[in-house]
Amino acid sequence: MLIFEHCSYLNHNPITIVIGKDASRTFQPLFHFHPGIEIIFVHNGEGSVIFEHGAYEVKPGTLLFIKPFQPHYLQMRISSGTPYVRSLLKYEKGYFTEYLKAFPDLQKFHDHLCSDSDVVQVQQVPEHERLVKFMVESNERLLLHPTHTQMEGRALLLASVLHYLYPLWRKDGAAKQPAVTKAPAVSGVMKWIEENYDKEFELDVLAQAVHLSPNHVSQLFRKVTGKTIIEWLTERRMKQACILLKTTTRSVQEIGEKSGWPNFNYFCYIFKKRMGMTPKQYRYH
Incomplete structure (x- = not known):
């Protein structure tokens, strides 16, 4: 969590x-x-x-x-x-x-x-x-x-x-620490979620993007990260909602939509479940 x-x-x-x-x-x-x-x-x-x-x-x-x-x-x-x-x-x-x-x-x-x-x-x-x-x-x-x-x-x-x-x-990443995952597809999933978290999620589309079957990519992602793809997606969306609530004056409903939750009631439900407070309470906390 x-x-x-x-x-x-x-x-x-x-x-x-x-x-x-x-x-x-x-x-x-x-x-x-x-x-x-x-x-x-x-x-x-x-x-x-x-x-x-x-x-x-x-x-x-x-x-x-x-x-x-x-x-x-x-x-x-x-x-x-x-x-x-x-x-x-x-x-x-x-x-x-x-x-x-x-x-x-x-x-x-x-x-x-x-x-x-x-x-x-x-x-x-x-x-x-x-x-x-x-x-x-x-x-x-x-x-x-x-x-x-x-x-x-x-x-x-x-x-x-x-x-x-x-x-x-300034060395253009010469000292960059290499990624340790032996499954490049996992990094591909993370990148795909980063670029598409605000859109409706379809596992088949993600699997196609990383050239694996839906079952394989789901199992591989959980094995490497310890989390499901849906958990990772939810957490990325939650991050975006928190940033927008703290740094903008947009309405809670618009923030939910921009974060990947077009259903306002569900956004409020999942936000309170994850954060322990409503979006409005979080904004002024």
């Missing part, structure tokens, strides 16, 4: 930075999305991450950039000998953008990461020990400052990390 993480703490703490934490005990593999941006750097641990467009390997040195309202599912194979150690930078986009106004090139780069559909979101950082040292030392200096100035310090640290990583994205 898709879970919406409200991240209400970002209202009073718009930038959260945790460097080099062992998250083995608290980590939960949830399929979820949230309004804040996340940058995750994996110090130690192995697993995979699933976005709308594919599944990718995660290992030491992997960097994830997770966009606002983007459904994602991170799975880590945690054991006593293989803990999950990560750095997490989580922040509210609008707040941080104000700090970037003094750095127009960096602001343009950040906008590219947040909005471009073809941006590389999973990177394998070369010589990642240098990035670890940089983040650890920067965080140690930040903690030496008075508490009332630390939010400004976090913004500067976050900007510095982005500036450090900027060259990765």
Whole structure:
């Protein structure tokens, strides 16, 4: 089930930075999305991450950039000998953008990461020990400052990390983490849903697009992702509805139609079932 993480703490703490934490005990593999941006750097641990467009390997040195309202599912194979150690930078986009106004090139780069559909979101950082040292030392200096100035310090640290990583994205994806699924058709299904979620769904049409039988593509998709095609489609539509409710003044009925639910009553029913509140309540929550 898709879970919406409200991240209400970002209202009073718009930038959260945790460097080099062992998250083995608290980590939960949830399929979820949230309004804040996340940058995750994996110090130690192995697993995979699933976005709308594919599944990718995660290992030491992997960097994830997770966009606002983007459904994602991170799975880590945690054991006593293989803990999950990560750095997490989580922040509210609008707040941080104000700090970037003094750095127009960096602001343009950040906008590219947040909005471009073809941006590389999973990177394998070369010589990642240098990035670890940089983040650890920067965080140690930040903690030496008075508490009332630390939010400004976090913004500067976050900007510095982005500036450090900027060259990765300028190599035209040279460091891109390859998709791990051994079934290219699964990525094809994800791409097809991304392009057609707002239309009436027909399994036969999807199966034809990826050159498989309806039964085969359904079984293969569930085996790789752990979810049915209908669940994946519903979650993509739900993401779109949440974005439109929060960022536009369109009517709830129009938002349902734009998200793939022309039946208004059914849209309200499925939204409340998934999100725990009506579309109107969510808009003003």
